[in-house]
Amino acid sequence: MRDPGQMDREHPDSAPMAEFLRSARSRLTPQEAGLDDPSLGRRRVSGLRREELARLAGVSVDYYTRLEQGRSRSASAEVLDALATALHLDDAERGHLHTLGRPRPQPARRRRPPPAPAPLLPPPQRVHRATWDLLDTLQQTCRPGFVLGRRLDVLAHNQLAGRLITDFRALPAAERNQARFVFLDPHARELYRDWTRVAADTAAMLRLDAGRHPDDPALSALVGDLSIRSKEFRRVWSDNKVHRRTTGTKDYHHPLVGDLTVTYQALTPGDDPDQILFVYGTEPGSPSETSLRLLAQWSRTAADTGSVTAQAPGAHD
Structure with a gap:
């Protein structure tokens, strides 16, 4: 049970880390943590207790409780690593925890602080000309890329x-977003054969971005x-999971060419770490390769004109 006074003491900068720790602890069973001991007695919840996680991580229960209640703004890298190991976090989750636990500079105190300025929007991201050329090359080799x-x-x-x-x-420009497509476009539910997994991964990727840019x-x-x-978004967002795509497969049910499975690789083009280039491919000689080539052939004969890349005027450097 959360401390009744917790919300009064919780610092807004530490709330994301507190939520992430609570969520990760609730997902890890005693058996997974190596605590499968009959002497532990009956449990009201399936996840670890705070004192169990603190013992596994080698920190005091009081210190861990402060972290999970948002009463500590940061933790040392050693403590974060110990918690990540105890929670069995993967590389993306471990990095996310370190991002959330990183101390932030505090503004100097003033007796009469000026009114808070309106939040500044980050500058629009630009796709480099070389990346556009690479997308064109991928098109010519029958490889989807975005x-x-x-x-x-x-x-x-x-x-x-x-x-x-x-x-x-x-x-419209405001709707060119993968998360909006997955959760709000009815076509996405028909297109992805395992929409539930795609939805969970999409929310987890967005959660990772939120940790980097709070x-x-x-x-x-x-x-x-x-x-x-x-x-559905509210449900998977509340899971507090993070995910970083590197390589894998994805299954589609396309309205024109039917079922196909693609492999993907995620790359970072240029010098912008917040851009990810996804390159799709198929197994040589597979039905999926045939389906993708049919789709490419249909695209070439379809009544559309212009560049093979979805380039907006002035969208590149």
């Missing part, structure tokens, strides 16, 4: 990616809008 930026904004894609997923260039007003607005409009 670039995601902060908040999972879709910054660019080649024509084949647009045919496989959706043509984001046809949407003061992004556009991200806060996006999360708020999705929370209002999608009960």
Whole structure:
């Protein structure tokens, strides 16, 4: 049970780390943590108790309680590593915990602070010309490719990616976002054969971005809008999980070419660490390769004109 006075003592900067720790602790069973001991007695919850996690991490129960109640703004790298190991966090989750636990500079105290300025929007992200050229090359080799930026904004894609997923260039600029597509577009539920997993991964990617950019007003607005409009988003967002895509597979049920499975690789193009280039491929000689080539052929003969990349005027450096 949370301390009744917790909300009065909780510091806003530490709340994300406190929520993440509570969520991770609740997901780890005693058996997974190596505490499968009959002497532990009956448990009201399936996750670890605070004192159990503190013992596994080698910290005092009081200190861990302060972290989980948001009464400590940061923790040392050694403590965060110990907690991450005790919680069995993967690399993305461990990095996220370190990001949340990093101390932030505090503004100097003033007797009469000036009015808070309006939050500044980050400058728009630009896709480098070399990345556009790479998307064109991928198109010629029958490989869908697209670039995601902060908040999972879709910054660019080649024509084949647009045919496989959706043509984001046809949407208003404010709606060119992967999370909006997954949770709000009915087509996404039919397109992804395992929509539930895709939805959970999408929310976890967005959560990772929120940890890196906690003061992004556009991200806060996006999360708020999705929370209002999608009960599924509210559910998976409350899980407090994080996810970083590197390589893997994804299953589609395309309305034109049917079922196909693609492999993907996530790369960081140029010098912007907040951009991710996703390159899709298929197993050589597989039915999925045939389906993707059929889709590419259909795209070439379809009645559309212009560049093979979804490039907006002035969208590159």
